[in-house]
Amino acid sequence: MKGAVIAGVGMHPFGRFEGVSTTDMGVHAVRAALREAGVAKGGFQAAFCGTAYGGVATGHKVLSRLGLTGMPIVDVEAGCASGGAALMLAAGAIRAGQYDTVLVFGVEKMPRGIIRSSFFEPWQEEAGLAATPSFFALRAQRLTVTSGVTKEHLARVVVKNRRHGASNADAMYQKEISAEEVLASRVVCEPLHLFMLCSPNEGAAAVVLTREGRRAEVTPAPVTLAGAVLRSHLPGSVLSESTPLSGLTDDDVPSPTTLAATAAFEEADLGPGDLDVVECQDTDAARELMSYEEIGLCDPGGSAEFLDSGATSLGGRLPVNPSGGLLSKGEPLGASALGQVVELVRQLRGECGPRQVEGARVALSHTVGRGANAGVVILTR
Amino acid sequence: MAGRVMVRDGLFTDGDAPALLGSRCPACEAHHFPRHDTCPYCAADGPLPTLLSSTGSLWAWTAVTAAPPGYRGPVPYGMGVVELPEGIRVITHLTVSDPGAQALGQAMELRVVPLHTDTDGNEVVTYSFAPVDAP
Secondary structure, three states: OOOEEEEEEEEEEEEOOOOOOHHHHHHHHHHHHHHHHOOOOOOOOEEEEEOOOOOOOHHHHHHHHOOOOOOOEEEEOEOEOHHHHHHHHHHHHHHOOOOOEEEEEEEEEOOOOOOOOOOOOHHHHHOOOOOHHHHHHHHHHHHHHHHOOOHHHHHHHHHHHHHHHOOOOOOOOOOOOOHHHHHHOOEEEOOEEHHHEOOEOEEEEEEEEEEOOOOOOOOOOOEEEEEEEEEOOOOOOOOOOOOOOEEEOOOOOOOHHHHHHHHHHHHHOOOHHHOOEEEOOOOEHHHHHHHHHHHOOOOOOOHHHHHHOOOOOOOOOOOEOOOOHHHHHOEOHHHHHHHHHHHHHHHHHOOOHHHOOOOOOEEEEEEEEOOOEEEEEEEEO | OOOEEEOOOOOEEOOOOOEEEEEEOOOOOOEEOOOOOEOOOOOOEOOEEEEOOOEEEEEEEEEEOOOOOOOOOOOOEEEEEEEEOOOEEEEEEEOOOOHHHOOOOOEEEEEEEEEEEOOOOOEEEEEEEEEOOOO
């Protein structure tokens, strides 16, 4: 896909911020992105706001505070992929010639504790069949069967991402952790220990998307949005993010992530071998390994080996989650996908200091969650 | 008067030989749980009601160690996936809450088990799977 570039990005750090509202965080991120893009009042014709827990007209509240209303403002809910969905809608509108410049942002202030999702019916909660970490655990356990993944591999994913996140000022956790510490944390749902799960939290991220060629002269140089795809699930997989109550014994149903990645690579006319850096969904440590396989970064069944090779660590062939991932940043649903995009834009511009992936030219962002919703964004410079 | 109530009607039968209430698509032959009036796989109308097999094999399992929102039963409790001979995998409560005591492919059978007592004093029950021949 040609036609859309990212002219500016902004972010409110991810974490827990007492007394700071969802709107406050959105204002912070949007203001930074507009400033970087050199876009002022009247400079964008539409706004899409990703949020899952924000409530009615979350995007309007942010833009009202900034005196930037009048254009269509649409909130987009697609679970963990809300920001990716917003970006896809904006890119499509620019490509179609409907708008020249679109503001895309995501904001969230998650409730504390295990995520309570309105997705489930009350009886499912009452029967104990709605515990989010239990589904993560069942997928993790299947990965031990299909890919030889051990608890030690899961701990190593956390160690890697927390090492990456140690230099990320926007991350909730900026302290490295050892495999021993991860394995010593309490078991939430076997095989997942507490530190193998990301923290639902708060934050905001924003991106200014504009028609290619319109602002080629600006500094920093625009990053090209080469692909932006959202896909839902195909039925059949019992452990799909659509969280059905049953599935079929057919193991060949492509995952929503595979559907989205395949379409995004096609849109960008690129393949997994072209990538220099990846930010992927690591809600839990096993989810990152599944993502390697589902995106095609390694062969099916090869995720443990791929991790062990060091390829996905900073300095390796294809660093994954240089930002520290959700395991370091935490996960504010509506903002997490755009948080990845902000990181990757900064990586492609060479602005990431100690966690910079040298010479990165092609980057992929991936989020997946309830729905199912899977979002894949490909960026190039 | 207090009694025994299902966590939700229409999911399973109670009694000495309980069964899950499923459906089967006459067009693509796929089985469903719970019952559907449109096949989720081929979108055909008119799936036929059927009782699913009460025995199967364990395909995935874990234990939930802290009570999730909305759940008022004991913890830890087992939760997993059981594969039935109809070619269907079902998300289910498990009677065994120690993950180390279960094995891939082990034979499982359907049980109806208590979850908690509601505010009217009723015992709320749900479907679960136990290892075959477990007490």
